[in-house]
Amino acid sequence: MQSKLLSRRDIDFLLYEWLDVEALNQRPRFQDHSRETFNAAIDTAEQIATDLFAPHNKKSDLQEPHAVPGEHCLEVKIIPEVKAALDAYVGAGLLAAGQDYELGGMQLPVTVEKVLAAYFTAANVSTTSYLFLTIGNANTLLKTGTPEQVRRYVRPMFEGRFFGTMCLSEPQAGSSLSDITTRADADPVQGLDGERQYRLSGNKMWISAGEHDLAGNIVHLVLAKIPGADGKLIPGVKGISLFIVPKFLVNEDGTLGERNDVVLAGLNHKMGNRGTSNCLLNFGEGKFKPQGKGGAIGYLVGNPHQGLANMFHMMNEARIGVGAGAAVLGYTGYLHSLDYARNRPQGRHPAAKDPAQPQLPIMAHTDVRRMLLAQKAYSEGALALVLYSSRLVDEQQTAATPEAREHAGRLLDFLTPITKSWPSQWCVEANSLAIQVHGGYGYTREYNVEQFYRDNRLNAIHEGTHGIHGLDLLGRKVAMQDGALFKALAGQVRKTVDRAASANPQHALSAELRVQADALAAALRRITHVTQALYAAGDMNKTLANASTYLEAMGHIVVAWMWLEQAVVAAGALAAGAAGDDANFYQGKLQACRYFFRWELPKVQQQLELLESIDTTTLDMQDAWF
Amino acid sequence: MQSKLLSRRDIDFLLYEWLDVEALNQRPRFQDHSRETFNAAIDTAEQIATDLFAPHNKKSDLQEPHAVPGEHCLEVKIIPEVKAALDAYVGAGLLAAGQDYELGGMQLPVTVEKVLAAYFTAANVSTTSYLFLTIGNANTLLKTGTPEQVRRYVRPMFEGRFFGTMCLSEPQAGSSLSDITTRADADPVQGLDGERQYRLSGNKMWISAGEHDLAGNIVHLVLAKIPGADGKLIPGVKGISLFIVPKFLVNEDGTLGERNDVVLAGLNHKMGNRGTSNCLLNFGEGKFKPQGKGGAIGYLVGNPHQGLANMFHMMNEARIGVGAGAAVLGYTGYLHSLDYARNRPQGRHPAAKDPAQPQLPIMAHTDVRRMLLAQKAYSEGALALVLYSSRLVDEQQTAATPEAREHAGRLLDFLTPITKSWPSQWCVEANSLAIQVHGGYGYTREYNVEQFYRDNRLNAIHEGTHGIHGLDLLGRKVAMQDGALFKALAGQVRKTVDRAASANPQHALSAELRVQADALAAALRRITHVTQALYAAGDMNKTLANASTYLEAMGHIVVAWMWLEQAVVAAGALAAGAAGDDANFYQGKLQACRYFFRWELPKVQQQLELLESIDTTTLDMQDAWF
Known part of the structure; x- marks a missing residue:
């Protein structure tokens, strides 16, 4: 029975045939590693995810975390x-899979670490959240905390004794972090280890894993404002600092x-992602x-008033994590519906409707294959991007x-809003198609796919909404460093185009492949012109x-690029004589690329025409006209 | 406080300014009616829907119907x-709102009846289902039942003493009704009133309102096969007959x-629509x-072996009902998010970010207006179509x-798959945007919009899936009567084009308006050519x-037509000097038309190019390649 979490054949393809992760083993940090050690880690992840994470995914959806006095x-x-x-998970040492040996880690490449994460998220996104928030928190402290903070908070997190959170939003300040009002007043008392101690008061909203009974302590990373000499909070993001607020204070001896x-x-009670406690927290009540x-x-943590910058280490990691979560929810939904389509008999061909003949598996219907192929294109494309x-x-x-x-950093910065947003949009669409393939059954909680659809809908909202990433891409990333990020992307795409051609x-x-390369090159040229036209509008309200x-247009072009990359590898393997299951696998890659x-x-055409015309339909719309 | 169910201003516009429903009062059937009687009925519906249906919508979602021994x-x-x-609802006489006076009805036009229904569905789709299934059942029996069946089952349904169901699907036969195996053996005993009595045995799946404690009796309309002389069931749809199976037998005296x-x-436990009991029923167990x-x-009911044709009276009505349900769920979600956008302060303009200034209502952000305008275009366009x-x-x-x-019948037949499917696709998208406007709040069950999104997702599945309506439109409707249905549609669209121009x-x-008329005319010409190209493919597998x-392409063209129709009326009213709130309303209609x-x-362009190329990407995809 093939796994319905992810396709291991595809993982092998992505890691070893396409991204050449083995080449990383030449680098000092990864020199102890090999394809065998990577595969052993992936085996472990797949096993634990299958045996211990997937089985309670539905149960934690039905029996949510609940508050008791x-x-x-x-x-x-x-x-x-x-x-x-x-x-x-903790027992297998996976919390520190990507960390230094001296922190108890395995020094696995991030790419491999993300594959491990993909298995757990595909199996159970809610349970996995507790872990990934902890890892994100720990990584932030590793970058910006003192050695003592690392000793006291980070090490216990990697050992799974403490879990972590990120506390940014407040009821009145979600997307607009400059408006937070949680305050941090300097405490005359020194901290035990001599660090400066603050007293925080305020409310934080949407705190995933903010309270639970899963670990001995919870390390909250909290954005708050240190008041000025007049005791008032400084308006705007400049006043924001970052703090460790542990649920239980930690003594010198740990x-x-x-x-x-x-x-x-x-x-909070969400539509999906129900297994992760999502909390309103009061500080200093x-x-x-x-x-x-x-x-x-x-x-x-770090310098005062640098809170947002310090937290953004975590945010960028979290954004790729959101894209990864969206991608694998799309992926597991695809595999579930693929299995269903192969086994559910229903109906006959339009041209051979003899009702005395047995019904066909629904895979035989072209429209079902369309829905499967679209899911494959969306979810495998999204996973490739991640x-x-x-x-x-x-x-980097x-x-x-x-x-x-x-160069890697520039590309990554440019791609981050896309890696976050594209899977969050299109893999929900994949999940919708997975429901549709199941028909009425897919709409019931007796099957799994409706939960994926609900769980996945969160991803366009958290870690920056879809709209905010649009502003990030068009308003910041394309113009940064005089367009150097955009150029890095364009150069990389052109390399693929040349290779494919x-x-x-x-x-x-x-x-x-040449036809596809031409189409991608044309789309890239077109969006380059459109970007210039948008900036030539002379009014940022119109530009943005x-x-x-x-x-969305840039996302489709980027994922087309990801598909062409994969197609070049697949075509090469077929040309080199791949046969049997392998040949089928590569043909599937080529067909998905063709589909894309x-x-x-071609959907991008209409979007780019609209953008190029500096369309003001939405800008002109007035409140009173609604 | 404006209603968040539907905009009454828009209803007035659609009924009286656009569809000229008052003209119906010239006809004998509606001669007692007037705009005043229509409005009185709508007032009643809005009041009951607001006071008694909307308040428990969330509660029935959370506390589903449950089975007890x-x-x-x-x-x-x-x-x-x-x-x-x-x-x-029953007490207000609404069950028979569209029926003859002699059946206790009000003889309201169907158009007005659908507006009444729209208020109830917007308020609570689950509770409303019990009513609409009863009306659909009763209408079917009115068309095909005997006077005695009408007396014994239909009259109690219009009085609200009995409720009705439609029992088509079986666990192994959902979309493929030809494969049902419920059998009906002739009973040697005569029925009390001399009608032939049968004994049914089998299982029916997905039966909405199949069991409940809401009425004294349940009248099931059941598709089953009468075996041939050899005792075997005839394969295919030809063997199917329609039966009344009451939960309790009804005596001569009622x-x-x-x-x-x-x-x-x-x-069954669904993702949405949870308030309607959805049953697996055993017959003759x-x-x-x-x-x-x-x-x-x-x-x-009716002649043997005519079951499917008889049931299709109900199905066509039900399909428009599904489209209506999808449209108004989109509509109420739009109004909820509109209200939220006007009242939620968050963030500032990109060009005026001074954090010392108060936050703006999110309506001020262009991307929020985009999401509201899209919802307006989808949901008002869908309601117009319905x-x-x-x-x-x-x-008709x-x-x-x-x-x-x-002529009306031809147009209606052509439009039915679109009226069912387009709202089911785009008003789910509207509900997704309503969530997005709410941000994290919209994703929680503390707010209403996530339920609309879940409830609405059913509509692309039941009463014929999206794919089946595609086959119905392209495989049957466009070719029927030598293309007469298509021609009826095209002629009607051209009339609008001429009027707009x-x-x-x-x-x-x-x-x-002329530019929009030209665009619509061009799209119509284009899809006409594409339809011919598809039929010229010479292979129905490729055609379909x-x-x-x-x-989807035809749906977008049809809804563009609906918008142009509305724009012509709105432009006319503005030209005639509309002012104040009225002027704002008409400007809103024009802006939504502009948006569309x-x-x-323009999205249709890519779809038509794909269709015209007789694309075989999905047809060629092979099972082994997945």
């Missing part, structure tokens, strides 16, 4: 299967101390008096030359009015 | 608010008799022995000449391979 404050209860799964004054005010005083004790971006993180961190690292000149597939459409170039990329 | 079989319990709402042998086997014998007693189709039903039933009735030649808006895409012609109609 504790002795002093509300507590959150979570079904025991979650802790069992997390323990297995044991847990007093309960800190951060408490659960209530849970007075339920607890750590060190005999009001206010949640917090420790400054792993390509992850490979860029590896390049370990490439041999500063130029190569800088000259690949296997003798082979029958080469003509088609349709930024979401720009993001025939059905999807 | 009864004395002899499973029974279904439903929260009491549902019965209270249904009682009010009182309830014995419990019939149709029992609940279990409930032996739990009850009516008249001392096994088998559920059923009474033949009411236009309903107006055709009125024409009451137009003065046979030619006019036939010649409207208000002095007015500033006329140039824009991309029928879903054809349905600039942002939506």
Whole structure:
């Protein structure tokens, strides 16, 4: 029975045949690694994900974390299967899979780490969230915290004894972080280790894993404002600093101390992602008096007023993580509907309707194959983009030359809003198609696909909404460093175009690759002109009015590029004589690429025409006209 | 406070300014009616929907109908608010709103009846389902049942004492009704009123309102096969007959008799539409022995072997009903997000980011207006299409000449798959945008919009899936009567084009209407050519391979037509000097039309190019390549 989480054959293709992850083993950081060690880690991940994460995915959807009154404050209860799964994950050492040996890690490349993560997310996005928030939190502290903060908070997180959160949003400040009002007043008392101690007060909203019974302590990373000399908060993002606020204070020897004054005010109840507790947290409400005083004790991370910049280390990682989550939810939905389509008999061919003959598996209907092929194109395309971006993180961190690292960084910065947003849009569409393939069954909670659809709908909202990433791409990224990020992308796409145009000149597939290369090159030229036209509008309100459409058009061009990259590899393998299951696999890649170039990329035309015309339909719309 | 169900201003516009429903009052059937009587009925519907249907919409989502063991079989319990709402609806005489006076009806036009229905569906689609299934069932029996069947089953349904269902699908036969295996064996015993009695046995799946505690009796309309002389079932649709199977037998005097042998086997648990019990029913399982014998007693409706044709009276009505439900879920989601956008402060303009200034309502952000305008274009466009189709039903039933009735029938037949499918696709998209406007709040069950999104996703599945309506449109409707249906549509669209091109030649808006008229005319010409090209392919597998895409392209053209129709009226009213709120309303209609012609109609280009190329990407895809 083939896994319905992810296709291992595809993972092998992406890692070893396309992204050449084995080449990383030449670099000092990864020199102990080989394809065998990568595969062993992936085997472990697939096994634990299959055995311990997937089985309770539906149960945690139906039996959400719930708040119960504790002795002093509300507590959150979570079904025991979650802790069992997390323990297995921690026990296998996976929390620190990408970390340095000295932190107890395995020094796996980010690209491989993302594949491990993909298995867990495909199996159970809610349970996995507790882990990934912890990893993101720990990575932020590794970058910006003091050695003492690393010792006291990061090490226990990698050991799975503490879990982490990121506390940004407030009820009145979601997308607009400059408007947060949580304050951090300097405490005259010094922290135990001499670091400056603050007292935090305020409310934080949408805090995933903000309270639970899964780990001994919770390390909150909190954005708050240090007031000026007049005691007032500085308006805007400049006033924001970053703090560690542990649920329990941590003693010098690492044991847990007093309960800190951060408490659960209530849970949000989401349409999907129900297994992750999502909390409204009160800081400094007075339920607890750590060190005999009001206010949640917090420790400054990095410099004051640099909070947003420090947190953005975590945000960029989180954004690729969101794209990855969206991609694999699309992917597992695709595999579920593929299995259903092969096994569900229903109907006959339009040209052979004899009802005395047995019904055909629905795979035999062209429209069902359309829905499967679209899902394949969306989810495999999205996963390719996510792993390509992850490979860029590896390049950024370990490439041999500063130029190569800088180039990777530029590409990565440009691609981040797309890697976050494109899967969040199109893999929800894939999940919708997975439901449609199942017909009425797919719409019921007796099957799995409706949950994927609900879970996945979150991804266009959190870690920056779709609209905000449009503004990030068109308003910042394309113009940054005098267009250097855009140029990095364009140069890279052109390399693929050249490679595709000259690949296997003798082979029958080469003509088609050339056609696709031409189409991609034309789309790239077109969006370059359109970008210039948008900036020539001379009014940023007009330039940015349709930024979401720009993001979507650029996303389709980028994913077309990802498909052409894959097609070149697949065509090469077929030209080299691949046979049997392998040949079928490569044919599938080529057909999905064909689908993308025939059905999807042409959609960009209408978007680019609209953008080029500096369309003001939405800008001109007035409140009173609604 | 403006209603968040539907805009009454828009309803007035659609009924009186556009569809000229008042003109129907010239016809004998509607001669007692006037704009005042229509408005009084709409007032009543809006009031009851607002007061009794909307308030428990969330509660029935959270506390679904559940099965409990009864004395002899499973029974279904439903929260009491549902019965209270249904009682009010029944008490207001609305079940028979469109029926003849002699049946206790009001003889309202179908167009007005659909507006009443729209208010209830917008308020609570689940509770409303019990009513509309009953009306559909009753209408079917009125068309095909005997006077005695009407007396015994239909009258109690219009009085709200009995509710009705339609039992088509079986676990192994959903879309493929030819494969049903429920059998109906002739019973040697005569029915009480001399009608031939049958004994039914089999299982029916997805039966909405199949069991509940809301009415004294349930009248199931059941498709089953009468075996041939050899005792075997005839394969295919030809063997299918239609039967009345009441939950309780009905005595000559209308009182309830014995419990019939149709029992609940279990409930399906859906992603949305949770308030409607959705049942697996067993017929003739032996739990009850009516008249001392096994088998559920059923009474033949109409002629044997005509079951599918008889049921299709109900199906066509149900399909327009599905489109209407999808449209108004889109509509209420739009109004919810509009209200949120006006009241939620968040962020500032890109060009004026001073954080010391207060935040703006999110309506001020262009991307939010885009999402609202798209919702307006989708949901108002969909509602226009639904009411236009309903107006055709009125024409088909009451137009003065046979030619006019036939013309309306052709248009209606052509539009039915579109009226069902287009809202089911685009108003889910509208609901997704309503969530997006709400940000994280929209994703929680503390707000309403996520439920609309879940509820609405059903509509592309039931009453014929999206793919099946594609086949119906391209495979049947366009070719029927030598293309007469297509010609009827094309002729009607051209009339609008001519009207738009010649409207208000002095007015500033006329140039824009002409541009839109030209675009619509061009799209119509194009799809006409593409249809011919598809039929010239010479292989029905190729012709029909991309029928879903054809349905979508035709849908966008049809809705562009609906928008141009509305724009002509709005431009006329502005030219005539509309002012104040009225002027704003008409400007909104024009802006939504503009949006549709600039942002939506051009999407058809890519679809038509794909179709014209007789693309075989999906047809060629092989199972082994997935």
